[in-house]
Amino acid sequence: xxxxxxxxxxxxxxxxxxxxxxxxxxxxxxxxxxxxxxxxxxxxxxxxxxxxxxxxxxxxxxxxxxxxxxxxxxxxxxxxxxxxxxxxxxxxxxxxxxxxxxxxxxxxxxxxxxxxxxxxxxxxxxxxxxxxxxxxxxxxxxxxxxxxxxxxxxxxxxxxxxxxxxxxxxxxxxxxxxxxxxxxxxxxxxxxxxxxxxxxxxxxxxxxxxxxxxxxxxxxxxxxxxxxxxxxxxxxxxxxxxxxxxxxxxxxxxxxxxxxxxxxxxxxxxxxxxxxxxxxxxxxxxxxxxxxxxxxxxxxxxxxxxxxxxxxxxxxxxxxxxxxxxxxxx
Amino acid sequence: xxxxxxxxxxxxxxxxxxxxxxxxxxxxxxxxxxxxxxxxxxxxxxxxxxxxxxxxxxxxxxxxxxxxxxxxxxxxxxxxxxxxxxxxxxxxxxxxxxxxxxxxxxxxxxxxxxxxxxxxxxxxxxxxxxxxxxxxxxxxxxxxxxxxxxxxxxxxxxxxxxxxxxxxxxxxxxxxxxxxxxxxxxxxxxxxxxxxxxxxxxxxxxxxxxxxxxxxxxxxxxxxxxxxxxxxxxxxxxxxxxxxxxxxxxxxxxxxxxxxxxxxxxxxxxxxxxxxxxxxxxxxxxxxxxxxxxxxxxxxxxxxxxxxxxxxxxxxxxxxxxxxxxxxxxxxxxxxxxxxxxxxxxxxxxxxxxxxxxxxxxxxxxxxxxxxxxxxxxxxxxxxxxxxxxxxxxxxxxxxxxxxxxxxxxxxxxxxxxxxxxxxxxxxxxxxxxxxxxxxxxxxxxxxxxxxxxxxxxxx
Numbered sequence: 001x002x003x004x005x006x007x008x009x010x011x012x013x014x015x016x017x018x019x020x021x022x023x024x025x026x027x028x029x030x031x032x033x034x035x036x037x038x039x040x041x042x043x044x045x046x047x048x049x050x051x052x053x054x055x056x057x058x059x060x061x062x063x064x065x066x067x068x069x070x071x072x073x074x075x076x077x078x079x080x081x082x083x084x085x086x087x088x089x090x091x092x093x094x095x096x097x098x099x100x101x102x103x104x105x106x107x108x109x110x111x112x113x114x115x116x117x118x119x120x121x122x123x124x125x126x127x128x129x130x131x132x133x134x135x136x137x138x139x140x141x142x143x144x145x146x147x148x149x150x151x152x153x154x155x156x157x158x159x160x161x162x163x164x165x166x167x168x169x170x171x172x173x174x175x176x177x178x179x180x181x182x183x184x185x186x187x188x189x190x191x192x193x194x195x196x197x198x199x200x201x202x203x204x205x206x207x208x209x210x211x212x213x214x215x216x217x218x219x220x221x222x223x224x225x226x227x228x229x230x231x232x233x234x235x236x237x238x239x240x241x242x243x244x245x246x247x248x249x250x251x252x253x254x255x256x257x258x259x260x261x262x263x264x265x266x267x268x269x270x271x272x273x274x275x276x277x278x279x280x281x282x283x284x285x286x287x288x289x290x291x292x293x294x295x296x297x298x299x300x301x302x303x304x305x306x307x308x309x310x311x312x313x314x315x316x317x318x319x320x321x322x323x324x325x326x327x328x329x330x
Numbered sequence: 331x332x333x334x335x336x337x338x339x340x341x342x343x344x345x346x347x348x349x350x351x352x353x354x355x356x357x358x359x360x361x362x363x364x365x366x367x368x369x370x371x372x373x374x375x376x377x378x379x380x381x382x383x384x385x386x387x388x389x390x391x392x393x394x395x396x397x398x399x400x401x402x403x404x405x406x407x408x409x410x411x412x413x414x415x416x417x418x419x420x421x422x423x424x425x426x427x428x429x430x431x432x433x434x435x436x437x438x439x440x441x442x443x444x445x446x447x448x449x450x451x452x453x454x455x456x457x458x459x460x461x462x463x464x465x466x467x468x469x470x471x472x473x474x475x476x477x478x479x480x481x482x483x484x485x486x487x488x489x490x491x492x493x494x495x496x497x498x499x500x501x502x503x504x505x506x507x508x509x510x511x512x513x514x515x516x517x518x519x520x521x522x523x524x525x526x527x528x529x530x531x532x533x534x535x536x537x538x539x540x541x542x543x544x545x546x547x548x549x550x551x552x553x554x555x556x557x558x559x560x561x562x563x564x565x566x567x568x569x570x571x572x573x574x575x576x577x578x579x580x581x582x583x584x585x586x587x588x589x590x591x592x593x594x595x596x597x598x599x600x601x602x603x604x605x606x607x608x609x610x611x612x613x614x615x616x617x618x619x620x621x622x623x624x625x626x627x628x629x630x631x632x633x634x635x636x637x638x639x640x641x642x643x644x645x646x647x648x649x650x651x652x653x654x655x656x657x658x659x660x661x662x663x664x665x666x667x668x669x670x671x672x673x674x675x676x677x678x679x680x681x682x683x684x685x686x687x688x689x690x691x692x693x694x695x696x697x698x699x700x701x702x703x704x705x706x707x708x709x710x711x712x713x714x715x716x717x718x719x720x721x722x723x724x725x726x727x728x729x730x731x732x733x734x735x736x737x738x739x740x741x742x743x744x745x746x747x748x749x750x751x752x753x754x755x756x757x758x759x760x761x762x763x764x765x766x767x768x769x770x771x772x773x774x775x776x777x778x779x780x781x782x783x784x785x786x787x788x789x790x
Contacts (some may be wrong), residue, residue, distance in 0.1 A: 187374045190381060203377050205374055226364070
């Protein structure tokens with residue numbers, strides 16, 4: 001008996017001595033705080049059960065473009081979960097810490113969930129905002145972040161642009177004029193989506209917030225459905241926020257295995273369920289069916305179909321001297 | 331008729347009143363709208379200010395930091411992963427010898443040390459230091475090393491730096507009690523080129539350093555930047571301060587340890603002798619040197635038990651060294667074992683705490699406000715004994731070199747502030763000659779050495 005106890009004790013010591021504590025840094029965009037807080041807890045539990053190791057996951061949030069630049073400048077992200085592929089492309093090309101074809105490594109172009117851009121208005125919709133045409137009217141105050149720094153803002157800009165093209169039979173000049181009018185109605189440009197939410201919901205500025213769908217739902221949840229309501233425009237854009245490990249960083253940190261597993265688990269049923277619960281459009285049929293009631297049906301254009309991909313869209317609209325610089329005058 | 335007039339007047343009056351109310355309502359609506367618009371403008375301005383402040387805070391977080399103070403110039407990236415520092419040390423000394431038996435050229439002023447010190451960090455974990463010295467008669471590189479800090483308990487250092495053997499020798503130059511280190515430091519290696527691992531365990535309760543080095547001779551004031559032999563030396567040191575982090579005030583400043591070095595083989599065929607160019611007194615005069623044609627030849631080792639004790643204004647430092655080296659001349663060979671010891675102490679008269687890293691005045695010198703800095707009385711006794719076999723085998727001349735030296739020193743140190751210090755000390759050294767011999771006049775060991783030192787020091 002004593003021998004058995006000794007063996008058990010030794011085994012316990014060995015097991016506890018072998019349990020590692022692994023640290024991961026997830027550098028993400030602005031409105032994913034709540035999603036990853038819940039997801040990290042689930043993954044930590046999953047990984048502990050699978051390997052016995054403890055994973056401590058740190059989150060960093062901010063405007064997607066700014067976050068990507070921070071990673072390029074040396075922020076040691078193990079994984080990036082940003083608002084748009086272009087920002088991860090920027091890391092790949094400027095920092096060379098992940099391969100150019102990173103987006104092919106995970107299903108759905110490495111976007112485990114999707115979202116879109118909707119309108120959030122004050123209760124009763126005092127300005128009667130129903131569609132994109134209504135937000136370019138004189139006297140309507142629109143809140144949206146700066147497309148130069150925010151991924152959500154770039155999706156928003158392109159959604160509006162796509163609507164204007166659709167309405168004006170692909171007339172680019174008309175679409176530019178439409179966008180010009182829209183940004184003329186924007187009194188404050190925050191650097192990220194969460195900042196714009198603060199501007200609209202907490203500071204009481206503006207008549208409409210052009211928001212991520214998940215962010216709009218979160219505002220309803222946080223501030224109450226008696227204060228705001230969501231308006232779904234007739235057309236918007238299919239936003240696919242992608243994820244990737246940062247290869248060189250995880251190799252240096254020795255976290256490749258756990259970082260990969262962290263992203264893979266986003267596609268698991270639990271990961272997809274958490275995405276749906278946080279108002280991101282899940283990819284799995286099961287989770288999509290479960291949360292279908294949260295998401296309105298609308299016409300969604302794609303970045304590739306409408307704008308020829310992110311590289312082209314970035315160059316045309318958001319690069320220095322691009323369309324946004326031409327039409328926006330602070 | 332009167333009724334008609336009254337009715338007419340009432341109707342007209344009512345009409346005016348209605349018109350007036352209607353006009354008021356329009357005004358109120360207009361005002362409300364204006365207030366709403368102004369409210370939005372104020373909110374927007376406030377939010378813009380808020381965003382500007384956030385941006386400024388973000389910029390401040392990423393902006394490099396520059397500071398200048400008693401610890402020198404410091405340039406640092408916002409995340410402190412990159413640091414560049416500039417420090418300096420200038421020591422302006424005087425030495426006045428009394429009754430020196432006609433030894434010439436030893437009195438005077440000298441620039442003992444003049445060192446710009448460039449140090450810093452790159453990529454968070456890699457430290458560097460480069461210290462040239464323009465003091466004395468030759469320009470030397472004192473330190474030039476890289477240090478990788480994996481953690482406080484595991485660091486890897488490579489380059490030129492102090493060998494981890496002697497306690498007094500490892501003490502930083504600006505904070506030694508006297509102008510010159512004692513006789514005990516004559517038997518430990520000076521700065522050397524090599525690679526060592528080192529670290530502090532449990533916040534300095536224990537520390538260690540062990541490395542492989544070119545293998546320096548006994549203390550040599552002039553260090554080189556290349557190897558003079560194929561054989562390499564292993565040097566190491568462990569030091570303990572068991573109560574460093576405890577509440578036992580009386581024991582917190584007690585530290586003890588041992589340093590050692592081992593050189594497996596120094597071949598006699600080297601261009602360098604592998605031996606000290608000479609042992610020097612406090613006044614830096616050579617009282618012992620080997621004859622020409624004598625070389626280190628074989629195993630050499632040193633052991634140095636060492637300790638210090640600091641409690642309030644009291645500081646004590648004691649060290650013993652044995653340096654053993656097999657030497658040979660053209661005709662003879664022998665193992666020589668030289669030894670030295672010293673005990674030194676200080677008492678800070680103004681009450682500041684003494685420590686291995688110096689004294690920081692509580693009330694820096696400020697004549698206008700009647701502040702005088704910190705004052706410290708210091709005393710030391712040291713002895714160095716040469717192996718008789720050095721003389722018996724003719725490795726050293728018994729009429730030129732002393733067989734032993736015993737020195738006592740007293741002094742007063744004035745710490746004007748963290749950067750400025752002035753010393754005044756007196757040192758007396760007696761020599762003994764090898765049995766049956768007498769040191770000839772004109773040699774340092776022929777008479778006792780009496781020397782008055784002074785120093786003005788700037789260190790930042």
